[in-house]
Amino acid sequence: MSQGTDVSYMKELHSESPLSAMIELHSGVRITYMLQAVAELGIADQLAGGPLPVDELAKRTESNADALYRVLRALAGKGIFTEVSRRVFALTSLAEVLRSDHPNSLRDAFQMHGQKFMHDAYAEVGHTIRTGQPAFEYVNGTQLFEYVAQRPELQELFGKSMGKANRQIQLAAVETYDLTGVQTLVAVGGAQGHVLAEILARHPGMRGVYVDRPRMVPAAEHTLSAAGVLDAAELVGGDYLESVPPGGDVYLVSHVLHQLGDDDTITVLRNIRQVMAENSRVLVVNAVIPEGDVPHPTKILDSTMLVLGRSRDRTEAEFEEVLQKAGLRLVDTVGRALPSSVVVAAPL
Structure with a gap:
């Protein structure tokens, strides 16, 4: 890469350019799974009473403090949680929606859509585009509702994820x-x-x-x-x-x-x-x-x-x-x- 091309590339990265916008979109799937993980751990519920050090959050959720910190730091950069002081996190208006007791809680929805059987279906969207047939059935061998009905451990989570926000x-x-x-x-x-x-x-x-x-x-x-x-x-x-x-x-x-x-x-x-x-x-x-x-x-x-x-x-x-x-x-x-x-x- 020539120096001129290199400078041009760096300018694109540091501006509101198509390149920067596409990189932002590319990060979407990773953010989704970070949100699924913190929803499953109940991080927002832990912060309902106020800010907490990440070491305390890790202790309460049986997590690795360094790994949890790096994920929360990434989410805070998107306005989900905020680092109020070094390694101390609090809720933001976006993170509030991850609380179990929020009237429009999406905690269950993030947990549900982060499940492996859902991820595997989304990853095969190309099959749907080529054939017009649901990728979920192609990957999992049955329809979504039948898949959940056959697995009692998923039924409650599925019902909750489809329920509260949908009713609102x-x-x-x-x-x-x-x-x-x-x-x-x-x-x-x-x-x-x-x-x-x-x-x-x-x-x-x-x-x-x-x-x-x-x-x-x-x-x-x-x-x-x-x-x-x-x-x-x-x-x-x-x-x-x-x-x-x-x-x-x-x-x-x-x-x-x-x-x-x-x-x-x-x-x-x-x-x-x-x-x-x-x-x-x-x-x-x-x-x-x-x-x-x-x-x-x-x-x-x-x-x-x-x-x-x-x-x-x-x-x-x-x-x-x-x-x-x-x-x-x-x-x-x-x-x-x-x-x-x-x-x-x-x-x-």
């Missing part, structure tokens, strides 16, 4: 739509019932109908009971790909359609259309991918789902297309600035 995202989206005056809300694919429970608690007098697979009903019953709204709800164990209960003023389909391909999505929407009144509404809570180069977290999430399974997120135009095929029209999309929006639909 769904509720934030639902809050953008005015449910005043709704007498009966049917939650199609209600999972463990958390979103329906929150809605019923906020709207006394509303009746809720829960429909999901029979094996999900006991968990939903527990959730609704704990929230004190079980008396306001009817629980239906069934397959929404076959039928949906009638009588809803609003049909809430929250984080369900992104798990389904177009054919099954149209089937669910048609089942709703067959039983809904002309003045009823369908609320699809889901990420809505913006067109063009607009940055949006769901663009990465959608490509992640491509690797892990047969799920997909959609643009507004793609939602409009599947709605029309089901006999529905798109009325509005609210909450566009949020990770998930509410796609409002009515009968054609």
Whole structure:
């Protein structure tokens, strides 16, 4: 390398250049696994009471002090933790989210996505690009949900990682739509019932109908009971790909359609259309991918789902297309600035 080329290269490294930006992106996978490790150790929980020396953190977490220091130093350089004095660390606003008791905790999510079987799937994204088939199935020989179901030691972590933050995202989206005056809300694919429970608690007098697979009903019953709204709800164990209960003023389909391909999505929407009144509404809570180069977290999430399974997120135009095929029209999309929006639909 000539001196001129060497100087040019160094200038690129010390500026906001494409080279520097790509190096930053290249470090992403390493940061992910550092976060997985400190989440597993519970470092943020240890710092909840205030700053601690790294030697004390290492003692509490049965870690090597030098190795822990070097990892925390690297994360502190990204604004995750802060070195308040030499070898003494404290939480930052980013690190707070790694606490187990944070309302939007991502500790379980970082632990889950750092597991080897997840890493191996992400590493085979090339297989997905070449074939269109999920890399997870290619690597692990089965679908993600089946893989977890066969391993009880993973089920709790998987449920937690998918749960708390996901519920907060769904509720934030639902809050953008005015449910005043709704007498009966049917939650199609209600999972463990958390979103329906929150809605019923906020709207006394509303009746809720829960429909999901029979094996999900006991968990939903527990959730609704704990929230004190079980008396306001009817629980239906069934397959929404076959039928949906009638009588809803609003049909809430929250984080369900992104798990389904177009054919099954149209089937669910048609089942709703067959039983809904002309003045009823369908609320699809889901990420809505913006067109063009607009940055949006769901663009990465959608490509992640491509690797892990047969799920997909959609643009507004793609939602409009599947709605029309089901006999529905798109009325509005609210909450566009949020990770998930509410796609409002009515009968054609």
